[in-house]
Amino acid sequence: MKLVSYRNQGRSGFGAVKDDGVVDLTKRLPAVADLAALVANPADLAQARRLVDTASPDFALAALALEPVIPNPSKIICVGINYVAHAAEAGRTVGQYPVIFHRFAQTLVAHGAPIIRPRVSNQFDFEAELAVVIGKGGSHIKPEDAMDHVAGYTCFNDASVRDWQFHTHQYGMGKNFRGTGSLGPWLVTADEIRDYRELSIQGSLNGECLQTGRLSELAFDIPGLIAYVSQALDWQPGDILATGTPSGIGFKRQPPIFLKPGDTFDVVIPGVGTLSNPVADEA
Template structure:
């Protein structure tokens, strides 16, 4: 299934997207499920959703709803830096013994097609195409061999970064936590639709020009390792987001640097999943 969160006439909803871009509404259809994060946290409820979608008719056009980030309010967004060897090389870094972990907040996220915002205080606004994992079953102290059973699905993520603020100190989280700078969507493809995430190919395009390209087989720390590693410190919750890192080609390491500006459009394209597209606008 392809699952979305959306608003329609000011009311929040969630549903499944059909092959012809129609929406089968799931809001209020499954007892005890009030949002997509709740749905993905239960295998039984996901099974009921699949059964419902298999027989229900679409009632909305995808173009008639306003998309929200796939999970509008994840309890945490865990991001991984320097997780492609080629990206580490362009950044002048080496992949270490442990993954580089930082965090985002839910209010930094925008939906597909919504503008990502270049902040007033910096014009060094950069792009980062990534695969994001949506956690289903929660838990802590997860063994790597069990980690994939905690994956509900996959979506596209643009971890757009404010580079000068990122490097104000050696803790570079501030460059990742500006309001409305990241984007997540347009939908989540459920894990059963992806036979092997390592076969996924990722691209980042700026105004149609290829900037970034990589394969998920190139991750220095794979998804099971990352889920397990983080779970030693924090319990994963249903709907949490794990952003797996960006391939090489980022803007600030180019000569001359390329930064996002108002009027640009950046697209994250991942095979078997789809395209996350966002225009760029200046902060008001």
């Protein structure tokens, strides 16, 4: 299934994409609060599949205002320097442990919404990534059990304010400006992806492909990342793991390429979807 969160006539909802429409699961599963709650409960998820199989869409997908797939995850865990080629272009080497940093939910925007270049910097860069949505929470997860905790996959643009990122050695500030992290357009449930390592990823600016990679190239794989983080933090249903970006980022190009108002950046992961966002200046 492809699952979306959306707003319709001022109300938040969630549903499943079917053809060019959306089957409203909010009204069909009234005891389920939101999409994070849905993916946390295998029985509810199985019921949703049965409902979608027999239902006709309630809305046209194009008529809905999409929200970030999980509008308010309890945490967004991001991984830096997780493709060897990206590490090389950044002048880094892959270390013994993954580079972990965090995003705040309030930085997220949906597919189709503008990502925001901040007032304080013109060094606004793109990072195409595959994001994992956690379904089953837990702590001290073994790597061999980790994929059982995956609800599905979505696209992520970890757009970064580069000069602020490198104000200090701790670069989380450059990753947490308002309206800079786009997530969507939908969650593809894990049963639809036979092996995430077979996925490819592209980042395109105004139709020109600037980033390419394959998920088989991750230095730290998804099971290992889930297990590693779980030693410190309990995963919660709806949490997001952003797996890192391949080479081709803008600030390492000669000359550098930064996002500007009027641009459109697309994250394309065949089998998962295309996340597209225009760029606008902060008001």
